[in-house]
Amino acid sequence: MSKQDSHRLDSDTLSYFKRVKEVIQDDSFENDEDKSMFVQNVFEQVLDKTIELCKHQNTSLILEQLIPMMNHNQICAFDAKLKESFKSLATDRAGSHVIQAVIAKITKLLQENNLKEKILTMYMELICQTCQIVQQEITTLIFDTYASHILRQILVLISGLRTTDNNLDKPSQPVKLRHKEANSIDYYLQKELNIAIRKPLNNRLMELTTEITSKCNFNHIITNTMSCSVLEVLLTALAKGNTPSCRDLILKIIGEIDSFNLRHHDSSSSILPCFSHPVVSHLFDKILQVASANTLDHVYSKYLKNSLLTMSLHPIANHSVQNFISHSQFETQIESAMSELSDYFEDIFAVGHCGIIVSMLQTGVRYPKYQKKLWKSLVTAFHVTEDQDYYNKCVLLIITLSTYEVYFNVENTDGDTENKTLTEINHFGALILQSLFKFNSNSDLLKSWFLLKREELLFIACDITGNHIIEAFFESSTISYKKKKKLIDLYKGSYCHLACNKYGSRSLECCWRAAEMTLKEEIAKELVEQGSNLRSNFYGKIIFHKCNLQYFKKKIEMWSSKEQAKDRKRQTLSSILDEVNDNTKQAKRALAKSSNLSDSKKGSNYFGKELSLLGFKPQNLEEADNAEKNTATSSKTTTDCIDEVFGKANMDNKGNIQSKKLKTQVSEEQQGDNSEVKKDMQPILEAITSIKKRKKSKKTTKRKFMS
Incomplete structure (x- = not known):
């Protein structure tokens, strides 16, 4: 296609855009006005041959670099041109x-909160028009190699998926990434979309x-790679x-998977075709997930x-076992998985499906009652006997x-194999060790x-994988400070070596964060001696x-006060995050209970209107709804508390006093006395109140309509 496209553009056009590319890469504009004039001049040339330029392999790359520089009007005009041949371009x-x-570009703009209403409306119209075109051509686009990536990106935009959301498969990056000079674009949102457009986009x-x-x-659709990714x-x-x-979509997919299993049933295999x-x-x-x-x-x-177990040993099905263990929410499921797999760790290691073991150990962190069993199964898999030397x-x-026999080469009696030094780190071995550091009982480990050896600990700290082990060690709440201090002391005399290494510097940062003031x-002192x-x-x-260290060398008191202030802020942040995590867990448990109630009473809810006319009230369903509402309210309260605290923290940056204020504000919010915070955060609180009022009025209107 690129060869055919190259004949559509004359040599003058190609040479012109070659010069445009050079100007963009040089970025030698004296001011923004010159840059705007340049973009406008190029844009006028683009409008005459938009489709041909977009389909050409070289000029399309230049357009991708030009688009981030366009203003609102240019984006709208350019988008209108693209929509004239949307299906042709998308494929x-x-x-x-x-x-x-x-x-x-539109996604990035919609994350800005200072956009005027007129511009917001303009972009909303663009998105709606694009969605309408996509809906009309959905049966073709969803299966296309190139158009499916556009579909995924549109779904990301209208749903507001963020980079912090778990289990996101990143859509295809543009061809522009072949150029190192091109601006990087993250297709997932870095922050929430403008609040005024969330509901229309959700529709x-x-x-x-x-x-x-x-x-x-x-x-x-379920067997096609492109449509499956969508x-x-x-x-x-x-x-x-x-x-x-x-849930409806999951049930529909599961129904199709059942049909797929029936069509491809193989009596000789114990693994389902899916x-x-x-x-x-x-x-x-x-x-x-x-x-x-x-x-x-x-x-x-x-x-x-x-x-x-059968699935764990299968080259493809083992990934499903790993995902199930990682996302299981009922203890009965965990217990069943433990009973099926705990005696077969060595077999799972032998086929190279180490991710299952890592998932089980991470689950063991969530459910401490299984930690002893997991530890015993693990050391048995490595042929570690009751012998203390092992x-x-x-x-x-x-x-x-590696097993004991393989690592120490037991069959070869020549040489001192016991003094073998660590020279490589396995990725999955590092992940296993990170999980084990979080276990409650880890004295043997x-x-x-x-x-x-000291050189082995240094090697781990300076390794691309090993530095994460050091980080897990210092972040573990089950390892005492005495043990952490012992490791920091072992690195004494090598702090500068760690600091000057790409990965060792990360390990040294972990040591620094964990150390108390005397150890810091x-x-x-050691680092300052080699300051140059x-x-x-x-x-x-x-x-x-x-x-x-610039303060430590001149004024040690100033250095000490700054470090203490940092520590207090870190502790305050940690305590707030711990509280949020606890509240989130409680909210999930409450929602799970309410979903159990709703599922158990699904039959009575189906005839809810008819029963209410006869005088019957589905009380259990009302209780479930109330439980869910209470959970949502408590979750919002916690979020508001954090927003208020950190909003205050950004406004007042005053060292020790600020840390005390943060703690006071958090406790006051927990007790319901947040008058002082509200005074400082009045604009944000007013916005939150107005949103709640709008939601409440909508609910009231809905109730009146239903009655």
């Missing part, structure tokens, strides 16, 4: 990336979901809004129960993912950890400023 190798760049999401479920052939993003988007549409198919299994994994607790329990009982080597075996002074080496090194320079 084109080069043109599809230009459309993606336009959507990315577009529901409409697009309806079109996909009603018009598309799901027999084909469904996965759609499931994530619907799960984010916690809408009934998510788990051995590379595309369908990937879609099933997404269901396991986003399904509610009850839906997940239903899926487990129907597809996974008593099959976990236990002393367990960290080396885990971190290299820590004993083996501190029997490592010792580290600072630190300042001449890229990573050392960062450590020098992060540790405020």
